[in-house]
Amino acid sequence: MRVHVADHPLITHKLTVLRDRTTHSPVFRALTEELVTLLAYEATRNVRTETVDIETPVTSTTGLAISQPRPLVVPILRAGLGMLEGMVKLLPTAEVGFLGMVRNEETLEPTTYAERLPDDLSDRQCFVLDPMLATGGSLGAAIEFLFDRGAVDVTAICLLAAPEGIAALEKATEGRDVTIVLGAMDERLDENGYIVPGLGDAGDRLYGLV
Numbered sequence: 223m224r225v226h227v228a229d230h231p232l233i234t235h236k237l238t239v240l241r242d243r244t245t246h247s248p249v250f251r252a253l254t255e256e257l258v259t260l261l262a263y264e265a266t267r268n269v270r271t272e273t274v275d276i277e278t279p280v281t282s283t284t285g286l287a288i289s290q291p292r293p294l295v296v297p298i299l300r301a302g303l304g305m306l307e308g309m310v311k312l313l314p315t316a317e318v319g320f321l322g323m324v325r326n327e328e329t330l331e332p333t334t335y336a337e338r339l340p341d342d343l344s345d346r347q348c349f350v351l352d353p354m355l356a357t358g359g360s361l362g363a364a365i366e367f368l369f370d371r372g373a374v375d376v377t378a379i380c381l382l383a384a385p386e387g388i389a390a391l392e393k394a395t396e397g398r399d400v401t402i403v404l405g406a407m408d409e410r411l412d413e414n415g416y417i418v419p420g421l422g423d424a425g426d427r428l429y430g431l432v
């Protein structure tokens with residue numbers, strides 16, 4: 223598993239505003255979208271391309287185009303939905319599948335409550351969106367789901383992660399082609415499984431309390 227932590231002042235600035243408890247949902251949503259677009263630039267560095275012949279107004283030449291099958295973007299509901307627009311802005315030809323997961327706040331175990339994905343993901347490059355990688359349970363289950371359907375490689379974009387979750391994911395995805403692109407690696411998990419310093423509950427901050 224490869225882990226890439228973005229190191230850019232714009233990303234750190236936007237994350238700082240996002241973390242601030244006084245930042246309300248409309249700004250939180252806009253910043254999430256902007257951050258994902260910045261992280262998507264890094265996450266798509268190895269997107270598969272093929273050579274194409276084109277005519278410019280001046281001459282014939284060759285260029286690169288994103289190859290078939292199209293990449294699949296998978297936001298993990300609910301909070302990952304807040305990352306979708308920022309991703310498809312950069313990768314407009316991608317297909318989008320959905321996974322609904324919720325973590326039991328007592329046991330910290332994730333359950334899947336919705337799934338709308340192609341049955342066969344053979345040869346597909348997948349990009350998973352989930353803002354928070356805490357224990358790694360939700361992302362680990364999502365990644366396993368995609369590999370079980372035949373995905374060849376999975377890149378996850380997360381705004382924040384805890385070292386404990388990264389370590390758990392490393393074990394769970396051993397031997398798989400997995401890349402994690404992060405806005406920041408935080409310090410630790412607290413006793414309730416929240417990322418410290420973190421930003422609180424990403425789903426609630428995007429969409430309100432449920």
Ligand code: PRP
Nearest residue numbers: 300301324325355356357358359360425
């Ligand atoms: C949050 C977050 C991740 C998960 C991370 O979702 O968006 O999916 O928790 O925690 P983990 O790494 O310990 O699994 P949550 O279950 O709160 O659902 P929501 O997106 O509907 O708010």
Ligand code: URA
Nearest residue numbers: 356416417422423424
């Ligand atoms: N899920 C969140 O939304 N925030 C955390 O800090 C941990 C899990």
